[in-house]
Amino acid sequence: xxxxxxxxxxxxxxxxxxxxxxxxxxxxxxxxxxxxxxxxxxxxxxxxxxxxxxxxxxxxxxxxxxxxxxxxxxxxxxxxxxxxxxxxxxxxxxxxxxxxxxxxxxxxxxxxxxxxxxxxxxxxxxxxxxxxxxxxxxxxxxxxxxxxxxxxxxxxxxxxxxxxxxxxxxxxxxxxxxxxxxxxxxxxxxxxxxx
Numbered sequence: 001x002x003x004x005x006x007x008x009x010x011x012x013x014x015x016x017x018x019x020x021x022x023x024x025x026x027x028x029x030x031x032x033x034x035x036x037x038x039x040x041x042x043x044x045x046x047x048x049x050x051x052x053x054x055x056x057x058x059x060x061x062x063x064x065x066x067x068x069x070x071x072x073x074x075x076x077x078x079x080x081x082x083x084x085x086x087x088x089x090x091x092x093x094x095x096x097x098x099x100x101x102x103x104x105x106x107x108x109x110x111x112x113x114x115x116x117x118x119x120x121x122x123x124x125x126x127x128x129x130x131x132x133x134x135x136x137x138x139x140x141x142x143x144x145x146x147x148x149x150x151x152x153x154x155x156x157x158x159x160x161x162x163x164x165x166x167x168x169x170x171x172x173x174x175x176x177x178x179x180x181x182x183x184x185x186x187x188x189x190x191x192x193x194x195x
Contacts, residue, residue, distance in 0.1 A: 056076060126177075
């Protein structure tokens with residue numbers, strides 16, 4: 001079955017959460033080639049791409065009861081990209097360890113920093129797709145560190161308007177991250193430090 005799931009996606013996801021192997025098989029058959037292409041595009045290594053796709057599907061099965069997936073293709077694509085990112089991060093850290101012989105604790109802090117940078121890049125992409133007013137308010141608040149009163153003065157709107165746009169922006173961001181599976185894939189300490 002090479003057909004992408006459409007109308008019955010929510011039923012298949014429900015069956016997956018219940019542990020039905022047929023649901024997992026349908027998802028795998030429908031998406032493995034597309035996910036392999038995504039992994040290959042990011043790695044340019046066929047064997048590595050296959051390993052990453054295999055790992056993502058194994059995690060999907062192992063964590064099927066914990067994931068809140070609403071769009072399987074988006075979730076899988078994000079999981080593949082995140083797995084590629086983690087692979088490259090670990091490889092870079094191995095090189096750093098060999099070259100500088102840092103302690104493990106220092107390397108782990110470096111991994112947290114790379115996670116933070118990945119998440120910041122992801123958030124920037126989502127913010128760029130927001131309605132203009134939400135985008136501007138979010139950037140002034142989170143990137144420039146302005147207070148709501150300062151943003152209100154700059155944009156000539158009320159502080160309540162600033163709060164409403166900021167709340168909307170954060171809701172858009174959280175919804176997108178949940179849809180893409182990043183709430184599950186990224187540790188909560190990173191989200192708290194950025195949001």
